Amino acid sequence: MWRDAVLIAGRDLRIEARSRVVVNQVAPFAVLVLVLFAFALDPDRGVLERAAAGLFWVAVLFSALLAVQRSFSLESADGTRDALRLSGLDPAGIFLGKALAVAAQLAALQVLLGAGIVVLYGTDLGRPALLVATAALATAGLAAAGTVYGILAAGLRVRETLLPLLLLPVVAPVLLAATRAWEAGLASVASEGWPWLRVLGVFAVVYTAVGIAAFGSLLEDA
Amino acid sequence: MAVAIRLRSAVALAGRFPVLAGVDLEVGAGEVVLVAGPNGAGKTSLLRLCAGLLPVSQGEAEVLGHDLRSDRRAVRRRLALLGHATGVYDDLTVVEQATFAARAVGQPAARGARALAQVGMDGRLRDVAVARLSAGQRRRLALACLLVRDADLWLLDEPHAGLDAAGRDVLDALVTEQAAAGGTVVIASHEIDRAEPLAGRTLVMAGGRLHDREPVHVA
């Protein structure tokens, strides 16, 4: 399973390195979202600084949507899903591999967005340890849930509209917990933030387990 | 085993439509069989069913000793399918795609390189991105990805389509080699003239079933 996961993750990341979709399109989109928030929330009234944690994570969510869409648009071209089914690769390994690739891309996007809120919203990164730990767990959960719903929607013509409808409600707890943790971290009251990591941890573990168990069956029907 | 494929009254559905309406087929190991027939007859569905991609709704289906009604997935590793679609990734280079295909079935990367040589895609094409290949070159690459599997059973769907004359010769040679080595090959094609010389036996697909001779079609 792990060997196959590494093979798939490596392939997906190599494709990204060659096609640069995340770098050229998703990253600018993420920064654009931050900028648009400023248009909506009026930088002069101090709302942006107070809401920075939430705005950051909303931007991450939208970027995650795009990253997952991209991950599965690869598998919608020219019979590649059939090839995956025939390949003999362990479906759990394929799941982990694709989720790992998405997670890596999300991590890079978060670094960019983090720089974004520091520069654009004047945020002070109070407690980096809490921020990083939150980001790691949240990313794992987003990548796992995203990959599960990605394969579920992959073969459907209505994929582009169905995936957001399915995925966003499911990751709402991640948004909630990550934002609360980051609010605490940015305000340097870390003790209030650490407990939220439990929610993120449970979410990540549950959806990773579900993905490992269900990906094979979902791939057959995709 | 002596019998590579055995289908009895196999029915397969696409939604509610019976693409295969009771297929009887027996292919022995080492045989090369041509399934001819017009478009829409069900040739592709037949190959997909044998590959374990299409579920069997009624009847019996056994491929390489595996009962497809109980487990469709187990047989896939032992066979190779060359479909209409090529199953290759646009953003990889030719050699990266071949390496991936090889390592996916547990072969070393060198096997992928050898397969590229077998189809005549080594040399200057190695580091070209798949997206920049012509349709015929993509087909050859798909053929290389088929070769790395070292499969006992080949299922080829319109294999000559899109290949130039040199490519077709390569394909013919590979099929002959596979048969000589004891492998089984099923070719689905509507280009009977091109494919028939390769085959020991020709069957005709019509009305969702296989026939030994050409039926007359009602317009």
Place this chain on the structure above:
Amino acid sequence: MTAPPSTGPRRATGTPATTVLGAVALLALTGTVALGLALPLTREQRVYSRLIAIHPPVAWTAYLAVAVTAIASALYLWPRTRDRRWDRVAAASAEVGVVFIALMLATGSIWGRPTWGVWWTWDARLTASALMLVLYLGYLAVRRVPADIEVRARRSAVTALLAIVVVPINHMAVEWWRTLHQGRSLAELDPGSNLDGAFIAAMLLGFLAMTLVYAWLVVHRYRVEALEERLAERGLDAAIAERRAEAVMVDQ
């Protein structure tokens, strides 16, 4: 697979059993409304306090529906108990459940209005339930995608299980969040202090009534689904014959 032998065409999905069920449900519902309207007005909430007869029962039924969908989906996916009937139960319960969740949100919203003057308060349970509504709308959207019946059943079952997994996580997280902020809560309106027998009686009758209504709706929706599937399958033998007729053998 061939269509099962039919016992004659069915005109409707009603049977003697469901008629009785429906009558009892209607009776209970009427009783609830009557008892509810007979409840005295409270000082704080005036007429809206009567919603105690409706809102908690509707909420309970919504969660029941969601649970049934999850259990039925699990039973469908488990190889030993795989049966298309579970898929139909899951689908029926989800559809009815969405209605009840929406009702829960509406009644909860109305209940809170006189006390706080706003239509929506980010009360923990209402917020979590709003998310649940969207989750199950997603389930219904997945079911609408055209596909082979078995494929659709499998896909929806997985969707339902994915949804149910997040429901408790979400409820706990939201609950924690809102209590931290000492937000306004519908729990304040609950009958902690109103131990008046009349309120309790109305609410309990309401629980019974809503559960019966739910059961009646699910049975009928299930049967509609079953009839639709039978209709689809009945055509198969004819379709096979038609397919074979595309070729005509010529004897030489």
